[in-house]
Amino acid sequence: MIQIKNLHATVDGKKILNGINLEVNKGEVHAIMGPNGSGKSTLANVLAGHEGYEVTDGEVIFNGKDLLEMSPEDRAREGMFLAFQYPIEIPGISNSVFLKTAIDEIRKYKGEEEISAKDFLALIKEKAKILEMDNSLVSRSVNSGFSGGEKKRNEILQMLMLNPALALLDETDSGLDIDALKIVSKGVNVFRSENNGVIMVTHYQRLLDYIVPDFVHVLYKGQIIKSGDKNLALELEEKGYDWLKNGELETA
């Protein structure tokens, strides 16, 4: 579904990604771990098309198309979704108006008709229930005055509503207490299917107890220095990152 080849990117002239290679197929969940500043969030933002990042080399093929040539909105319409680490507040626009606009834009892109108000309401009710969100959150302004946990839940609600082909979760677990983490994880697990893929960026092994990944990758200094299955995460939890950093130095 997505092939990332030798991806290099800079922010303000500073190299952050130094040749990422990663392939995610339908039905797979990949966890990206790594110490602070290793480039995890940068990878998510580069894939989503944030203009603050400049791609200097490499290519990304998404659904057979050149992703890097697409505008951020077209990437979204093609089925890429980024759950933001810090969701943005949009005062005065209700969650439901925002989501209906987004769904209709994506449908229009695919040549489909707009969703009817009735179907939309039924859908949002169903999805909000999974995330144990009450109706007031749905009618309130997008993320305005939401607590950190509510914002993260709202990201997952949007993911369930837009039903993307590829979900990028950027530290969705940060700032969540254990109950909220369980709810958010439930949302992601409901979403997981043979028709989509997930790349989740996280600092902590804790998230992986609830969302069990098929693959775990360790990112360090803008490169994937080790890949494995879920046991790699447990090993990291036990040993930290230093043993890998040393390994990198040896091979360097």
Next chain:
Amino acid sequence: MSDDMKVVEDLTQSEYKWGFITDIDADEAPKGLNEDIIRFISNKKNEPEWMTEWRLKAFKHWLTMKEPKWPNVKYPDVDFQDIKYYSAPKKKPELESLDQVDPELLKTFEKLGIPMDEQKKLTGVAMDVVFDSVSVATTFKETLNEKGIIFCSISDAIKNHPELVKKYIGSVVPYTDNYYAALNSAVFSDGSFVYIPKGVRCPMELSTYFRINASETGQFERTLLIADEESYVSYLEGCTAPMRDENQLHAAVVELISMDNAEIKYSTVQNWYPGDKEGKGGIYNFVTKRGVCHTNSKISWTQVETGSAVTWKYPGCILKGDNSVGEFYSVAVTNHHQQADTGTKMIHLGKNTKSTIISKGISAGKSQNSYRGLVKIGKNADNSRNFSQCDSMLMGDRCGAHTFPYLEIENQSAQVEHEATTSKVGEDQIFYLNQRGISTEDAINLIVNGFCKEVFNELPMEFAVEAQKLLAISLEGSVG
């Protein structure tokens, strides 16, 4: 130049969509202003002597006054002798149905999107259309007649209801008030007159569309609206003007009188020609709007201002009666080289009077947008309250937003609150919406509509939809 700035450049170039000129013979006054011209206007309109005299007094006073230079706007001096002060369409048919309206005129209304047909009846809007200076079509008279409501042109009111006009004209905005009010009083061409009798709730929104048409014609509307005791009326005023290269002067006066226990809701959508992207042409809009509230009464001004090259406008309320309420809800949008200096005056005289000011200014392009507001609490206005909120939004880095609040408090028991914020349309907000499949243009529309929501909520439904469309047109793609 970043991509976003490119989008600004491309999209803010879009042309004014209402720029077309209707080709109708006009019966005009020669250029210039003197007592003869005033007599000519008054004579053309078959006015009684008292009206002519009032105009002449206003003119004499105007001659002693100087054009105000304090607003935060810049424009070349207006040559008041280079303006035609009267212009009326030559054919002035006696209208019983729309079939009798000049087809050219109907086409104009069609382009403006004014649905002058039976649909209006269904939506419950009666319309008095001012085309240049003379009112040419009025509908729904009968329904209003049944209730004793008078809704006609000010010219007709001078003829048919002289006692009301004589009593109230100039009572809220005297001709001595300011330079443009004096000018308007001398030369006003036409406008609307509304009287709602005691205890009557007007069953429909009253609506007037103004339009400036003939080249180099100043238009000077005069609107007088009286809500008698315990009555209610909602009045909608919409304006568009065709594209012209010369700047056109527009100096209206609107007077509202809200008697005991009455309520007036006055809504304006103004999208007069703002000039082109180089700042050439456009309307100069110098308006005096004021209402007086008697005991337990209320006046609510709502305005959405997206047009005009220069706007100078402060709809205000004199809260004369005890327990009276004044409200001002405003969205002012400036783009390209537009300049707006607008706000309100809330004058608290009675006890327990309350006022609310919600102002939203949006600046884009190279425009300048100023809020200027006065809250005055008189010494007898015990326990009066005011809440003001002035929010500014900037798009791009070549525009300006300014806030000039004036507070004059002469009573210790008053409570006055002022809040002001300035924000920039954030790239992070736009990216967030982009990432959900929403284009940058639509993203800006959503963000701006969210910003203006408190004001749009105050508009009647039909106007709210129009206002949102106007905002979208005015700001197409203005990203910073």
